[in-house]
Amino acid sequence: EAAMELPPSHYPASRAAALATGYACYRRGSPGRGLALRAVRRARRQDIDDVGHKYHLELVLEDILDKDSTVNCTAEVLYHLGNKNIAPDVQFTIEGELKNTDEADNIFYNRIKTLEKELVAENIPDSHGNVSPEMEPIHLLAWVASGYVIWQNSKENTKFQLAQIKHVKQVKRSDEYLEFDYLILLHEMVSQEIIPWQMRVLWHPQHGVQVTQDSRQPKQASE
Amino acid sequence: MKILLVFAALVAAAYSEQLFVGDQVLRITASDEEQITLLRVLGEQAELQLDFWRHPTSPGYPADLRVPFPSLQAVKIFLESNSISYSIMIEDVQELLDEEKKSMMKSRRIERSTNMFDFASYHTIEEIYDWMDMLVDDHPSLVSKIEIGQSYENRPLYVLKFSTGGSNRPAIWLDTGIHSREWITQATGIWTANKIAEEYGQDPSITSILDSMDIFFEIITNPDGFAFTHSSNRMWRKTRSINTGSRCVGVDPNRNWDAGFGGSGSSSNPCSETYRGPYAHSESEVKAVVDFISSHGNMKSVISIHSYSQMLLFPYGYTRVPAPDHQELNELAKKAVSDLAAVYGTKYTYGSIVDTIYMADGTTVDWAYDNGVKYSFTFELRDTGRYGFLLPSNQIIPTATETWPALLDIMVHVLENPY
Numbered sequence A: 001e002a003a004m005e006l007p008p009s010h011y012p013a014s015r016a017a018a019l020a021t022g023y024a025c026y027r028r029g030s031p032g033r034g035l036a037l038r039a040v041r042r043a044r045r046q047d048i049d050d051v052g053h054k055y056h057l058e059l060v061l062e063d064i065l066d067k068d069s070t071v072n073c074t075a076e077v078l079y080h081l082g083n084k085n086i087a088p089d090v091q092f093t094i095e096g097e098l099k100n101t102d103e104a105d106n107i108f109y110n111r112i113k114t115l116e117k118e119l120v121a122e123n124i125p126d127s128h129g130n131v132s133p134e135m136e137p138i139h140l141l142a143w144v145a146s147g148y149v150i151w152q153n154s155k156e157n158t159k160f161q162l163a164q165i166k167h168v169k170q171v172k173r174s175d176e177y178l179e180f181d182y183l184i185l186l187h188e189m190v191s192q193e194i195i196p197w198q199m200r201v202l203w204h205p206q207h208g209v210q211v212t213q214d215s216r217q218p219k220q221a222s223e
Numbered sequence B: 001m002k003i004l005l006v007f008a009a010l011v012a013a014a015y016s017e018q019l020f021v022g023d024q025v026l027r028i029t030a031s032d033e034e035q036i037t038l039l040r041v042l043g044e045q046a047e048l049q050l051d052f053w054r055h056p057t058s059p060g061y062p063a064d065l066r067v068p069f070p071s072l073q074a075v076k077i078f079l080e081s082n083s084i085s086y087s088i089m090i091e092d093v094q095e096l097l098d099e100e101k102k103s104m105m106k107s108r109r110i111e112r113s114t115n116m117f118d119f120a121s122y123h124t125i126e127e128i129y130d131w132m133d134m135l136v137d138d139h140p141s142l143v144s145k146i147e148i149g150q151s152y153e154n155r156p157l158y159v160l161k162f163s164t165g166g167s168n169r170p171a172i173w174l175d176t177g178i179h180s181r182e183w184i185t186q187a188t189g190i191w192t193a194n195k196i197a198e199e200y201g202q203d204p205s206i207t208s209i210l211d212s213m214d215i216f217f218e219i220i221t222n223p224d225g226f227a228f229t230h231s232s233n234r235m236w237r238k239t240r241s242i243n244t245g246s247r248c249v250g251v252d253p254n255r256n257w258d259a260g261f262g263g264s265g266s267s268s269n270p271c272s273e274t275y276r277g278p279y280a281h282s283e284s285e286v287k288a289v290v291d292f293i294s295s296h297g298n299m300k301s302v303i304s305i306h307s308y309s310q311m312l313l314f315p316y317g318y319t320r321v322p323a324p325d326h327q328e329l330n331e332l333a334k335k336a337v338s339d340l341a342a343v344y345g346t347k348y349t350y351g352s353i354v355d356t357i358y359m360a361d362g363t364t365v366d367w368a369y370d371n372g373v374k375y376s377f378t379f380e381l382r383d384t385g386r387y388g389f390l391l392p393s394n395q396i397i398p399t400a401t402e403t404w405p406a407l408l409d410i411m412v413h414v415l416e417n418p419y
Helices: A013-028 A102-113 A133-153 B002-012 B033-043 B069-081 B093-112 B125-138 B183-199 B204-212 B223-231 B284-296 B326-344 B364-370 B393-416
Strands: A004-006 A035-048 A052-063 A066-080 A089-094 A120-124 A160-171 A178-188 A193-204 A208-216 B024-029 B051-054 B062-067 B085-090 B143-150 B156-162 B171-176 B214-218 B299-307 B311-314 B349-352 B375-381
Touching: A013 A035, A013 A052, A013 A066, A013 A089, A013 A133, A013 A160, A013 A208, A035 A066, A102 A178, A120 A133, A133 A160, A133 A178, A133 A193, A133 A208, A160 A193, B024 B069, B062 B069, B069 B085, B125 B143, B125 B156, B125 B183, B125 B223, B143 B284, B156 B183, B156 B284, B171 B183, B171 B284, B171 B393, B183 B204, B183 B214, B183 B299, B183 B375, B183 B393, B204 B214, B204 B393, B214 B284, B284 B299, B284 B364, B299 B364, B299 B393, B311 B326, B311 B364, B326 B349, B326 B375, B326 B393, B364 B375, B375 B393
Parallel strands: B171 B214, B171 B299, B299 B375, B311 B349
Antiparallel strands: A004 A035, A035 A052, A052 A066, A066 A089, A120 A160, A160 A178, A178 A193, A193 A208, B024 B062, B024 B085, B051 B062, B143 B156, B156 B214, B311 B375
């Protein structure tokens, strides 16, 4: 049960690191802040009998909107043996302060709250990788929320990334929350599959991001 | 009678060999039916070589008539003596033609120079095929275009050959775009092909390489898939071949090679993104390259370019057994990624496919390696997942720029280590 040192830049360390990053981003992200994996500094794996595989990771995360802003993160990822429907357990600690995004978050919040018609958009980024500045917070919100879906559906032999927002529609709410219905495409690296996934995302500047409902969608028959 | 005399005078007018110099176009307005008739008869005099751009039809409506220079004076006398009103619409037709030709050539020159091609944008298949012809036109003694076969949907498979002569020299093979959604690869391919052509004679490394070796570069290795990413599904990876008995289309061209074909690193399901195909080399896109490299017989390196992940990989993908040349390939990869990182700080990882990214069988580089091509490498270009396949076009030139020294490292090593 001793921990085995793993090459940090190769899999399986890189897969566990991607999962941990997605989870951390979900917990700490907002339309004004997304976290991405910059590097894996160290990785060890522990095989726990009858339980599963536990990864100990030392990561460097970067702020998506400000590449020079990085933080160190230690994380533990436990992939459960056997039962395929339990999400991995993830614990993490971020060293130091993340940039304060209150101003950007409030600007976005007020902008959406005062829209006359509910926001609707598609193909973010577009085929050429473009994201308009107005859509950047919508893009980041999806990035953060996809961290939840990635966490819930990851296994030791999968590595998910958000590939594209196919469609997003704002859902009208009578309370103070913002709600969006997203159809995203996830890219799974090992199988190379593009998986459509629908998710309902709730957000408020003081209450963080929450995925309240999500479901895998069937691939289009014509593709 | 008078009319006949005037016609006789006109007939006597000399005709010239010159095409349009001094020719004029007259706008003539007949005021009654009699004048219409006169104009018609005038036009029928073959010796005058008159050319109605707009025929006389009814009184009051203008007719436009090109008059060759030698007939000008006679025609004007005819019109004036019959009180048919006219004005000069074009003073000199040749001058006008010269102007037009000049401006057409100017805009053609803008299109037709590879220096004006926008390397910082993503292009369609037609634009890329046109650009290839421009590259050949601009560097005719270095670059030629070869068709090595056809895709499933009958698109030509083009390879650019860079050669300074010799006969069947040892050669390096480069390909981009085998997975169509990896748009940064075709874009990098264009930039790199242009760079090779530009730097021959300037950069010492590429010059020594091309002085003794040839380079073969297939930029759109999967044209059907590429066209599909433009027309229908930006995320399309595979070929577009129909799979018998399945509603799902396409084979993964990087699982279709005869190296460890059919293992756990590929799928037997036609609906899968890593479907290996019904048998090795079933895909015409793959077979064309297999046949080309095999019959060439002197290929010393195969470099296949993919995205994304920022990795430089070498055989094997189909087995965990290290390749016999693992150490040398690993050292070379280490150097190449270090020189890549030196440009903008972009970090790549490196190693064998099976150790670094995942198990994959039937890959291009494993086939090449098992068929005697020692220096077989796969690049996975930018990024690491932030944009993935949808890499913004403003990263095309930086990506290509940083990859260039890594490619040179490999090619120089191949040159300096003949086998």
